[in-house]
Amino acid sequence: MYQLDDSVLLIKGIGTNLQESLSEFRIDQVLDLLLFLPLRYEDRSDIKTIAEIKSLSVEDATITKSEENQKVKTNFATTKAKVSKWTEYRKGRLLIGRATIVDETDQINCVWFNNKFLKNKIIVGQEYFFSGNLKDGSLMQATVEKVADGSENIHTGRLVPIYSKLGDLKQGNLRRILAEIISKLYKSADLEQVFRDLHFPSSIDKIITARERLSLEEILYLMQKSAQNRAEHQKKAALYSLEESAKNTNLELPFSLTQAQEKAVAEIFTDLSKKAPMNRLLVGDVGSGKTIVAAIPACDFVRNGQNVCLIVPTKILAKQHFDNLSNIFKEIDFELISSDNKKTKAKSEKETKKTATFYIGTHSLLNKIKDINPSLVIYDEQQRFGVKHRQLEEYLDQRKKQPHLLSMTATPIPRSLMLSIFSHLDLSYLDQMPNSRKMATTWLVPKEKEKKALEWLVKELLSQNEAGKEDRKKQAIIICPFINPSSYKATENVAAVKESLDSIKKELKIIYQNLNVDKKNQLKIEALHSKLEKTKQAKIIEDVYAQKIQILVSTPMVEVGVDLPNADIIIIQSAERFGLSSLHQLRGRVGRKGQESYCLLFNSKSDEMINERLHKFCQEKNGLKLAQLDLENRGAGDILGYKQSGLNDLHFASWTNVEIINQARDQFKKNPDQKSFLQKYLEKMNLLETVDSATN
Ligand code: ADP
């Protein structure tokens, strides 16, 4: 019998080699492996005769069940047949395998490329399941599975889970190992069923129900955690309280605050004047101007001799806040902390640092929090409400007096819902946009017009450059999604960015030829991703700000609050992979100065449902309504997982699933002390992720 917290080494079929390679993927315990969820499922449940397969036209074969569930790939046919002929030959560097397979109805050819293992697997005269795509009358790259004798078939004849790569571990072996664990799981029968439905579902509905269970547990964990944090935080006194007379009343801001901003600032000031430490969440759509709301009281702290820490998810964002804020609040000492400059700063630290400072940095800032001893800690783009980084928790535990805490988030959760879940949090809402801000005009670009759209983009960018009258040039961002976020190895994502960059460059070359653009006028284009050398990353960002780069190709990392004030156009590739809320966040990256801006959606897969969803997005400019639409699309959106876009901070749940959130709240009310079985797992993942993002 296996326990959820058993080491994977105890599992039959896992030795030390495999254990080591799994641990690279942060899979150490049985539960980690069980929560390594399929990327998608292939429908091999519908076994067809060869005659039936042959009668499928290509179009038939690609009418998918994706309306129901986009993760089930169904342009796919499975048949059970005998091999009557097998040959293998080379064509240049290509190894081609060919088999003729027969059943009682007909025969068909199967073709494989570069699969050197097949010749050992396929035995002429034996019967197998073949699952592959029908193309030009042949089954292409089919998976070959032996017909199992008696025991439950986990590889075919059903919805078969397909996982992202786990080192050298083969899909088949992974499935076998998972089946072994699930069959001998020492835990309630109910959990066993959840895992069975996640990995070996008997229907799509079962997958949805099981994923909902994980969502519920995650929300439950968040509620418990934030309630607990809150209780502990408020037991202690604040390190420092701001008196009315300590406020700077003649602030000179480059703009006047919106009413919503004024109100939020006032709410924060009220908290800060109390003896109990603040624990407030500031919620506002992208571009609603949260930064300044936090910075105004923070700067009053610094003026009064108190240190402040602003913790942000990425280095890019840290730099950006540093530049913007030090520009607005010229009399305040700001310091940008990054793990790179640890050494250089440490040297000077002893001599200087008498004046209060506004520190800005990623989570690596927490390494220094003891020395800094801040009276106010601000978390930007915090999505796990009230759940703090463990390092900060430990720090707070040791303190007799507490710093004030302010978290900011753009997650679009309606106020009423927020209050009903996290009734113990104090909330400030920015439900109003600065006047100057217009949302980007959005178009869904059909596949055949993508080239035209790129040409339009080039013309737009070039026309500005040539005019040369205005002091600013136009810029564009092209977003390519993470390919495989469930893999912690970033290489695949990097490959995606590089591939996008290459193909865009190719297109641009053709466009330049057509438009007769000579070399010196061509646009500068660069790709940004987390595995670039740090200095290279910094250089690219610097060049983007200095407008030396006109087109930036990036993973969705720009989503997390980065302000590229000059960017006018954003192209989002594979837009169907993103939830509408995530698309909205991305769209909010352009037109930040109030200039006319555009968002172009490219679609790598299109069916009616997807198109309809994206069309709605083009028309709807309100973040909350989009969140609602995400909710209505639950079946598709949730399983497809925002995780796939790399944007959602939650592991299993989604903030748009109100039903689940309400269920969790009811359970929490009934039994506030009940521990989620995901607790340890989520704590570990949260910790690891914050470490990751700090090194990004
Ligand atoms: P977010 O809420 O997404 O974090 P930011 O704080 O980054 O938004 O603000 C977005 C942009 O809007 C920034 O360039 C900021 O200077 C500007 N801004 C903020 N408040 C106002 C305002 N009241 N009027 C005009 N511009 C504003």
Ligand code: MG
């Ligand atoms: Mg922000």
